[in-house]
Amino acid sequence: MAEMMLARREFVRSIATLGALGAMPPALLAKAKEGDWRVVRQLFEATLSKGKIPGMAAALGHGTAPAAFLNAGTIASGSRAAVTPDTLWRVYSMTKPVTGMAAMMLIEDGDLRLDQPVADFIPGFAKARVLTDPDNSLDSRPANGMMTIRHLLTHTAGLGYSIITKGPLLQAYNEQGILPAQVSRTKMPGVPDYPTAPSLAEFADRLATLPLIADPGARWSYSVSLDLLGRIIEIAAGRPFDAFLQQRLFDPAGMKNTVFQVADKDVSRLTTNYFALPTGSFPVDPGATSIYLDKPAFPFGGAGLVSSARDYDRFLAMLMGMGKIGGKRIMKPETAKLGMSNLLPDGADTTGTFADGQGFGAGGRVVMKETPGGAGIGTFGWGGAAATIAFVDPKRGIRASGFAQYMPDAAFGFPTDFSKSVYASLV
Incomplete structure (x- = not known):
């Protein structure tokens, strides 16, 4: 070995x-x-040979055993810095399961309840309203039912997302600074130039003044719900959201390189992010001058983290260990199991969404329908906008995370191809 x-x-x-x-x-x-993982290696070889991606990484493990780290290429085109297990990647929406599991810890503590109204923490949501003509106006009616923590965890709260929402509500989100991510210091073509809300508290309070796109619990819609959950976590925990993550998850799990802001001493390990074109790609956020070197407006619970293959694998290993890693108990087994189970409210419509035909847990999709040679029932995980993906498959006894750095994530097919190669390696 x-x-x-x-x-x-x-x-x-x-x-x-x-x-x-x-x-x-x-x-x-x-x-x-x-x-092991021979097909993943072949994917890395084939992808690098095309010259569209400068580097990629993976962490792959059986059960809770130490991971195998596969690293290829460099952190940027023209760079001589090789990708390593400690290279830093923008994981974007892979932040969501982290935030989701943080909320599960507070549920375990008794400081949150799964079906507790959001209005208990942010009173502005007590009288939520729902759009009646979303394509043309902000006209609204009273919502049927209260938004809950369960709804936030599963994207069934009726909230929107600036990357998906359209019409007058999108304009309202932009004007109110409901922009839960940072991409580049450079103005991006087609991206509205609005300032993000200055704090997590202000973000949540402004969001509470805007109408919903659907009644809470009615349908799955990708949203800012995990960002809002970050605010609820800090209220329930009595400390800043990022401090809670550091103290309750990152430090005890040994996640030394998972941050919302990259320190000056770590700039040499930060990848460059690219925008993908059919003919290749161009740098949209160079590592040396990245926007992630700046302090963000607030810690984005839905898309704000930078992490390494080694660190994110420790998060997955903790989940595979049902809340335990390296002899340290992060959460109870029943808490981890619940967070990775299907938490969708009864009757929630997932038709045509990222969750179509599947379940959804604490910030990540849950496989409910198995395909031959693919993920087992109960697989939990999620991906990120810059072509990253991670999951734990308790039935198959594996955990896997793959990292590239380009947007949109579907342009070169890495996340989908990576998942397929993981399972093909098991044959």
Whole structure:
């Protein structure tokens, strides 16, 4: 096993320094393909050879055993810095399961209840209203029922999202600074130039003044609900949201490189993010001058984290260990199991959405219908906008996370191809 891991590290270094798989010594290439995850390795080789992505990484593990780290290429085009398990990636919406599990900890503590009204923490939601003509106006009617913590966890609260919502509500979100992500210091074509709400408290209070797109619990709609949940977490916990994550999750789980703001000393490990075109890609957020070096308006619970393959694997290993990692108990087994179960409210419509035909737990999708050779029932996870993806599959006994850095994530197919390659490696 030690010889195999050494061969894997040599394989990674060779990709970065030689710049082409064809320049790798045949004996080394043969050793690199030995062992587990062979199809993932083949995907990395094939993807790099096309020259559209400078580098990628994966962390793959059986059960809670130590992960195998596959790293290829460099952190940016033209860079000599090789990708390593501690390279920093913008994980965007892979922040959502982290926030979801933080809420589950407070449910375990008794400081939150799964079906507790959001209005208990943010009174402005007590008299929520629902759009009656969303394409043309902000006209609204009283909502049927109260928005709850369950609804926030599962994107069934009736909230919108600036990346999906259209019409007058989108304009209202922009004007109110309901913009729960940061992409670049450079003005992006087609992206409205509005300032984000200056604090998490202000974000939540402004959001409470705007109408919903559907009654709470009625249908699944990707939304800012996990960002709003960040505000509820800090109210319930009596400390800032990011401080709660650090103290209750990141520190005890040994997640040393998961942050909302990259420190100056770590800039050399931050990847460059790209915007993908059919002919290639161009840098939209260079690592050396990234917007993630700036303090964000507030910690975005839905899309704000930067992390490493090593760190995010520790989060997944904790989930696979039913709340325990390295002898440390982060949450009770029943809490972790509940968070990874289907929490969708009865009758919620998921037709045509990211959750169509599946379940949804604490910030991540839950597989309810199995496909041959694919994820097992009960698989929990989610992906990020810059072509990252992560999941735990208790039935198959595996956990996996894959990292590239380009937008939109579907342009070069990495997240989908990565998931397929993980399961193909098990055959």
